[in-house]
Amino acid sequence: MTFFSANSSVQAACTNVHRPLGGIEGLREVHDDVGRLSVSAFPVAMIKDMSMTRAAVPACYILADHATAYIGETGNVGRRLSDHYRDQSKAFAKEVYVVSGYEGGWLDTTAALYLQYRFTKIAERAGLVDIMKGVNPQVLELPSHRRASLDIFVEHGERLLFDAGCRVLRSNFASQRRRVEVDTVGLDDAGPMQIGVVATPPIGSELELAYGDLWARGFPTPEGFVVMAGSEVRSTVNPSAPQIVETRRDELVDAEALMAIPGVQDRERLCVAVRFPSAAIAAKVVTGAHVDSSKWQLPRYPRPILIAA
Incomplete structure (x- = not known):
């Protein structure tokens, strides 16, 4: 007996959830x-226990908590997740969702790239969480018949992710959606920004931005937070970011404070130091995302790494 009956003559798909290790909160295969x-x-936390042999397959994957998600692709998901597990910038993640071919087949690296691109677009439109990016997902030039097949993968993958508990692409909870700017931008964030300041970080005060592969350094001052020249700035702005991020970006462009990075399309480089009213708004402007001041952390490698000859 079911609570709802369907009159459609087409039998709907039946989702199967297998828990090979038992328990409720551990591994689920959907x-x-x-x-x-x-x-x-x-x-x-289970990444460290994964079998690298079993997990050496192409996949699209999502690292997520209730506020942030990172959507990636790889030809060897076991090795790639192990890299992320050691990466401080991915420490926000609490759950992993891996989309792969059933019983190890069907999904190749092209399909994984396509899923990453489409899932990223769907997640950005949904605005349920902030999407952390390293390099922008690739737009693949594919023949129409190949794209049509992969679109079916997108549809199936989206359904399976929801059934697995992922709420990055879809959610029934309106409260999960990001609040509007009036709730997220404080008075300090809306203060003046100074472009082209001359400032040197006191010893031990320099911080780095933990956000994907983005490279940025800064330090706090009594007047605000300085992002140092040479830091990278993401070219795109997430839909969930407050409007003030676009305003600050326009000011940087008008002041010619940003320069292109040869061979890189998804980020630019600050050619002068910029003082922001707070570390929080500095992080938002640099990443183009709804992040907070906690993304500024002590450098993982505060000193040069010396390699013996």
Whole structure:
């Protein structure tokens, strides 16, 4: 007996959830009877226990908590997740969702790239969480028949992710959506920004931005927070970012404070130091995302790494 009956003559797909290790909160493997994909969902802490042999397959994956998500792709998901587990900038993640081919087949690296691109676009439009990016997902030039097949993968993958508990692409909870700017931007953030300041970080005060592969350094001052010249700035702005981020970006462009990075399309470089009213607004402007001051952290490598000859 079911609570809802369907009059459609087409039998809907039935999602199967398998817990190979037992328990409720551990590994879940989700698959349905009409698709060629499988979603594995598990806590981030389980990455260190993964078998690299079993996990050496192409996949699209999502690292997430309730506020932030990172959507990636790889030809070897076991090795890539191990890299992320050691990466301080991914410490926000609490759950992992891996979309791979059912029983190890069907999904290749091209499909993984396509899923990453489409899932990123869907997540940005949904605005349920902030999307952390390193390099922008690739837009693949594919023949129409190949794209049509991969669009079916997107549809199936989106359904399986929801059934696995992922709320990055879809959610029934309106309260999960990001609040509007009036709730997220304080008076300090809206203060004046100074472009081209001359300032040197006191010894031990320099911080780095933990956000994907973005490189940025800064330090606090009594007047605000200085982002140092040479720091990178993401070219795109997430839909969930407050409007003041666009305003600050326009000011930097008008002052010619940003320069192109040869061979790089998704970020620019600050050619002067900029003092922001707070560390929080500095992080938002540099990343183009709804992040906070906690993203400024002590450098992982505060001194040069010396390699013996």
